[in-house]
Amino acid sequence: LPDGPEPLLLERRVETGSDAFVQRITADGGLWTQSTVDADFVDGEWRFGAAEPAWRQDDTLAPEDVEALRAAIRRSAFFATDAEHHPDVPVIHSSREVWTAELDGRRHTSTLHGRGTTHVPALAALADAFEAALASADRR
Amino acid sequence: MIRTVERKRAPGLAERERPLVAEPPARPPVQPARGAALSAAAVAGLQARAGNAAVSRLLARQPTATAVSPLREAYDKARAERDTFVKSAKRGPQTYDPAKRNADNYYGGFDVEYDPSKEEIGITLRGAVLFLPGITIDDTGRAQAAETSAQTAAAIDKINKMAAIDRPAAALQWQWATAGGPDATDEKDFLDNFKSSVESTWRKQHPFHCTRQYWEDVGATTEIKVEVAKVDAAADKTGAQHMLVNAHKVPKHFVGGDADVSRPAGKAAGAFGNVMNVTSEDVVERHDDMLRRNVSFQHGKGLLAPPSVGTVWRLAKEMPNPKPGATIETAGLTARVQGRDADQRADRYAAVLDHLKQGGGVDPARVKFEDGGEGDRGQLTIGDGKRQTVVAHESGHMFGLDDEYTGAGAYGPGKKTEHTDFAAAAGQTGAMHAASDSVMSGGSKVRPHHYVTFLDALKVVSDIPEWTYGAKQAVNPPSDAGDFPLPPKIDADGNGTAIA
Numbered sequence: 251l252p253d254g255p256e257p258l259l260l261e262r263r264v265e266t267g268s269d270a271f272v273q274r275i276t277a278d279g280g281l282w283t284q285s286t287v288d289a290d291f292v293d294g295e296w297r298f299g300a301a302e303p304a305w306r307q308d309d310t311l312a313p314e315d316v317e318a319l320r321a322a323i324r325r326s327a328f329f330a331t332d333a334e335h336h337p338d339v340p341v342i343h344s345s346r347e348v349w350t351a352e353l354d355g356r357r358h359t360s361t362l363h364g365r366g367t368t369h370v371p372a373l374a375a376l377a378d379a380f381e382a383a384l385a386s387a388d389r390r
Numbered sequence: 391m392i393r394t395v396e397r398k399r400a401p402g403l404a405e406r407e408r409p410l411v412a413e414p415p416a417r418p419p420v421q422p423a424r425g426a427a428l429s430a431a432a433v434a435g436l437q438a439r440a441g442n443a444a445v446s447r448l449l450a451r452q453p454t455a456t457a458v459s460p461l462r463e464a465y466d467k468a469r470a471e472r473d474t475f476v477k478s479a480k481r482g483p484q485t486y487d488p489a490k491r492n493a494d495n496y497y498g499g500f501d502v503e504y505d506p507s508k509e510e511i512g513i514t515l516r517g518a519v520l521f522l523p524g525i526t527i528d529d530t531g532r533a534q535a536a537e538t539s540a541q542t543a544a545a546i547d548k549i550n551k552m553a554a555i556d557r558p559a560a561a562l563q564w565q566w567a568t569a570g571g572p573d574a575t576d577e578k579d580f581l582d583n584f585k586s587s588v589e590s591t592w593r594k595q596h597p598f599h600c601t602r603q604y605w606e607d608v609g610a611t612t613e614i615k616v617e618v619a620k621v622d623a624a625a626d627k628t629g630a631q632h633m634l635v636n637a638h639k640v641p642k643h644f645v646g647g648d649a650d651v652s653r654p655a656g657k658a659a660g661a662f663g664n665v666m667n668v669t670s671e672d673v674v675e676r677h678d679d680m681l682r683r684n685v686s687f688q689h690g691k692g693l694l695a696p697p698s699v700g701t702v703w704r705l706a707k708e709m710p711n712p713k714p715g716a717t718i719e720t721a722g723l724t725a726r727v728q729g730r731d732a733d734q735r736a737d738r739y740a741a742v743l744d745h746l747k748q749g750g751g752v753d754p755a756r757v758k759f760e761d762g763g764e765g766d767r768g769q770l771t772i773g774d775g776k777r778q779t780v781v782a783h784e785s786g787h788m789f790g791l792d793d794e795y796t797g798a799g800a801y802g803p804g805k806k807t808e809h810t811d812f813a814a815a816a817g818q819t820g821a822m823h824a825a826s827d828s829v830m831s832g833g834s835k836v837r838p839h840h841y842v843t844f845l846d847a848l849k850v851v852s853d854i855p856e857w858t859y860g861a862k863q864a865v866n867p868p869s870d871a872g873d874f875p876l877p878p879k880i881d882a883d884g885n886g887t888a889i890a
Contacts, residue, residue, distance in 0.1 A: 264543040267797070269646055271543040287646060289545035291552075291560045296641035298541060298677075308551070337652065344650040344667075345538050366538035366667070367652060385532055388550060 255282050255305055258357070259316070260323060262380055263348040264365065270303075273380075275319065277352075279311035281387060315386045322379030323351050329358045331372045337364035349376055461868040468604035469865075476608060480505045482851040483514065487661040488790025488843055491850075494808040497651050498790040499632040499661025502847040509609045509862070511598070511848050515588070515788055517618040517666070518627035519635040521577055524564035524669065525549065533561055537638035537669060541646035563641040566670075571639060576670060577620060580637055583673035584781050585616040591782035591829060592789070595836045598845055599862040600854065609862030612844050616785075633664040633788060640669045645678045647671065649780045651787035664788060672780035680832035681772040681825075685742070687729070689766050692737025698768075699745055705770060706750030708796045708825035710804035716820025718813075718839050721773035721827045722756040728765035735761060738768065750803075773827025776834045786830050790843035794830040796823045813839040816846070817859065 254261065254274050261274040274282045288301035311319070328351055337344075345365040351358055362368050482503030488495040501514040524537040525546060533549040535542045549560045565571035573579075593614040600608040618635065621627055627634045633651075640647060647669040653659045671677070683705050685698035694702060705723075712720040725742045729735035739759045746752035762768060787793075792808035793801065801823050807830075810821040818839035827833030829840060838859055849855050 264538075264540045266539040266541065266646055266648060269540040271540040271547070273547070283547060285540070285544050285547075287541045287544045289541060289548050291545075291548055294559070296545070296560075296563055296644070298641075298643060298645040301544075344652075345540065345648050364650075364652070366648070367650075367654070381532075384550070385530055388532060 258352045261350045266345040279316040281309040326375040337368040472605045476506045486847040492812040496657040498788045502851045511610045514615045516631045517633045517635045518621040518631045521566045524638045524640045539648040587779040588785045589614045596841045597861045602856040606863040607865045636667045644671045675777040681775045683770040685768040687766045702745040703749030706746045718820040724771040726760040726762040726769045728762040813842040
């Protein structure tokens with residue numbers, strides 16, 4: 251996959267097999283997406299297929315939303331979480347969620363295996379903050 | 391010392407008639423009391439001292455009115471027991487927990503029974519199906535994923551970029567009909583297709599037969615019965631259902647999605663503690679093509695285009711050659727090649743072979759050429775190229791089998807699966823992670839080693855450990871003379887050689 255836009259603040263990468271859908275928020279509030287899969291809704295019908303992975307900027311977060319996200323990352327204790335989180339029991343053939351954040355000179359990546367089955371409070375807090383930032387951009 | 395057996399056969403003779411070993415010279419004559427009864431042990435002892443042929447002559451001199459070959463006695467006894475077994479009542483049903491039989495396993499479960507009169511092993515898989523939306527619209531009007539794959543994440547992104555008023559209509563196709571979705575019969579279709587696809591994929595693939603002496607004509611064909619029924623809540627799953635199936639609704643022609651099997655309460659949860667997550671499209675053939683790779687060639691040349699070199703190398707790494715001594719069939723590759731003329735197509739095929747060799751050491755004997763006519767394109771097809779139905783694959787996990795496709799870490803090409811050792815103990819060696827047309831990789835083919843848990847379940851439910859792969863065999867009574875265990879063959883060093 252092509253290198254992402256920098257400087258990074260927070261990225262969520264959903265991986266299913268070799269497919270990936272990635273959303274990244276940069277430190278200046280840029281909201282970027284990149285995907286190897288395509289989902290399109292045309293004339294009332296969904297169409298699915300492969301996509302050439304390329305970063306595109308969808309939106310820009312308001313400065314207060316970026317600050318709220320930074321605060322949420324600090325509160326989440328994300329930088330203290332393990333690099334890998336596996337479900338309590340092995341799951342055959344499930345998706346992964348890869349979180350990467352960069353803040354206060356630190357960069358950390360943590361992978362949640364068994365998406366939908368595995369629950370890690372720090373990553374759930376990040377997911378909530380990420381969704382809140384997207385919802386805020388949606389409302390503007 | 392490792393002892394070897396060499397059987398020399400005269401061409402055209404049936405095995406029983408062949409002189410298998412030469413009679414050792416200078417043996418003492420055999421002189422048992424005339425008319426004395428000969429037990430099997432006595433015969434064996436005589437053979438060891440005097441040889442097979444001498445004992446045959448001796449037995450031939452026994453009074454015919456009273457003498458019965460001890461092997462004939464053993465045969466008659468075994469056949470009587472065999473006939474009693476075949477006429478006896480059905481064995482089972484009983485629950486089979488793969489995790490209790492294979493130390494590497496932690497998932498799956500089914501019921502097994504064996505009907506001797508039908509020579510049929512019945513495998514029953516029961517599931518409680520919970521119909522769930524793939525996408526919901528929350529109170530703020532934003533789409534949220536219930537189905538957890540990258541593909542649905544992309545659809546969520548698409549919906550949330552729409553005007554809020556348009557989002558419910560786009561999300562509607564991610565709802566089952568009972569929740570307002572547009573596909574009127576989708577729940578019934580799901581249940582019907584789940585049952586038919588799993589049963590048709592797995593039933594009657596590889597026969598078994600009994601290996602107990604003189605029982606070799608007792609066989610077992612495998613019948614699969616899938617019973618899936620709707621529940622309104624996860625708590626409604628009964629204790630007799632092996633799995634809760636979370637069925638997420640996705641639009642027709644959806645590609646991808648999450649599909650997995652686990653035991654949320656752990657390995658100790660047993661054969662009824664499984665959860666299977668699938669989508670509504672997983673009960674029909676996949677819409678993507680996992681067994682084909684498209685390539686292109688440089689125009690006017692016999693060379694692969696640069697991006698296709700990477701495609702071929704990646705495929706080569708995913709298709710390791712079988713390990714030495716492996717008994718499990720390894721999928722081959724068909725290279726359909728276009729070109730200006732036959733010479734250019736031959737050059738391009740040679741280029742494909744060369745890159746398969748460089749990229750992963752693929753044995754050229756595994757690759758077959760197919761003339762694609764004129765053009766600059768090519769296609770590599772793994773094995774039979776038939777598309778997979780995902781629930782047939784996931785049900786393989788319920789039958790106690792691991793994935794065989796490739797990925798990172800433990801899924802690396804050539805690495806052992808969680809059923810590799812278990813299958814090897816049953817004579818099916820070489821199961822590994824690889825791009826393949828196997829149902830537990832990317833295809834639909836049920837190979838013999840995928841029946842290893844059925845074979846084991848047959849041993850358990852019949853309480854007979856002597857079963858193996860293959861169709862049942864003819865059983866012939868022993869002849870009255872000469873058909874005995876053979877004595878050791880003495881080699882030049884005086885070592886005896888075991889006769890298998």
